[in-house]
Amino acid sequence: MYLEKNGHRFSFTDQVRxxxxxxxxxxxxxxxxxxxxxxxWYQGGGWGDRYIPHALVLGRQVAANVSVNTIDFxxxxxxxxxxxxxxxxxxxxxxxxxxxRFLLETVLDAWRDRCDCLYLFANDTVxxxxxxxxxxxxxxxxxxxxxxxxxxxxRRRLCPDLPEDRALLFKTYRQSNPFSAFSMEGNEGLFLxxxxxxxxxxxxxxxxxxxxxxxxxxxxxxxxxxLLGRPKIGLLPLLEGLAGxxxxxxxxxxxxxxxxxxxxxxxxxxxxxxxxxxxNPFAAKSLFFPQISHA
Numbered sequence: 001m002y003l004e005k006n007g008h009r010f011s012f013t014d015q016v017r018x019x020x021x022x023x024x025x026x027x028x029x030x031x032x033x034x035x036x037x038x039x040x041w042y043q044g045g046g047w048g049d050r051y052i053p054h055a056l057v058l059g060r061q062v063a064a065n066v067s068v069n070t071i072d073f074x075x076x077x078x079x080x081x082x083x084x085x086x087x088x089x090x091x092x093x094x095x096x097x098x099x100x101r102f103l104l105e106t107v108l109d110a111w112r113d114r115c116d117c118l119y120l121f122a123n124d125t126v127x128x129x130x131x132x133x134x135x136x137x138x139x140x141x142x143x144x145x146x147x148x149x150x151x152x153x154x155r156r157r158l159c160p161d162l163p164e165d166r167a168l169l170f171k172t173y174r175q176s177n178p179f180s181a182f183s184m185e186g187n188e189g190l191f192l193x194x195x196x197x198x199x200x201x202x203x204x205x206x207x208x209x210x211x212x213x214x215x216x217x218x219x220x221x222x223x224x225x226x227l228l229g230r231p232k233i234g235l236l237p238l239l240e241g242l243a244g245x246x247x248x249x250x251x252x253x254x255x256x257x258x259x260x261x262x263x264x265x266x267x268x269x270x271x272x273x274x275x276x277x278x279x280n281p282f283a284a285k286s287l288f289f290p291q292i293s294h295a
């Protein structure tokens with residue numbers, strides 16, 4: 001498939017991962033546009049068949065891209081297959097030529113009937129762009145609650161470069177989050193993206209709890225991005241034990257099952273769009289996509 005624009009003949013491919021030249025060009029463009037480095041993820045074995053760049057190529061250069069992420073979720077005990085679009089980018093030399101429009105239309109034609117929901121996160125500069133393709137705004141809600149710190153639970157910092165620590169991370173990921181009403185299942189590649197990237201310094205084993213937590217402190221707020229494994233105590237005492245002396249509020253990176261915590265919800269910080277005509281789980285309830293599923 002080809003697209004001719006402004007005297008250029010772009011070729012379409014969804015095989016970027018398998019071409020060393022195109023893969024390096026993709027890495028370079030992602031660094032340039034998003035300051036995002038995919039190379040450690042690829043080198044660490046995380047880039048598998050679930051993350052599929054759809055690119056327009058000129059020679060051996062990626063000129064524009066829209067990536068498809070196929071993600072399985074367990075939503076209130078029911079398995080759903082969702083597609084998240086991401087890494088929507090165009091090289092500065094080729095902007096204003098309609099390349100992203102062509103790629104979005106191509107991706108939607110190929111994927112809209114192969115999933116239960118199709119969605120994306122957008123930044124402030126493109127909020128009027130995605131509705132042209134049938135996307136409508138949806139509202140994420142992040143669970144928040146006040147906390148009184150309890151008896152501290154022991155924790156051990158994990159290093160994902162150590163084989164034994166990485167094995168523990170994967171083991172607990174496969175066991176999932178026992179407290180979550182909306183969990184990402186069977187996507188070790190995307191989990192590894194976070195383990196090797198944004199969350200690599202936030203990974204903790206909870207000795208005696210058969211669990212791993214992804215934790216980040218910011219002033220009086222503790223962000224519990226994820227809990228994985230088979231903890232021996234309930235969610236509230238677990239979080240009370242993880243909150244340090246100065247913590248007054250916890251924000252969760254997942255949606256807990258009803259009744260586990262005295263929650264309120266804050267609006268999500270990202271602009272979420274879902275494709276009209278597909279499932280929209282946010283229409284009738286307060287939900288938050290698991291933090292480790294954002295791609």
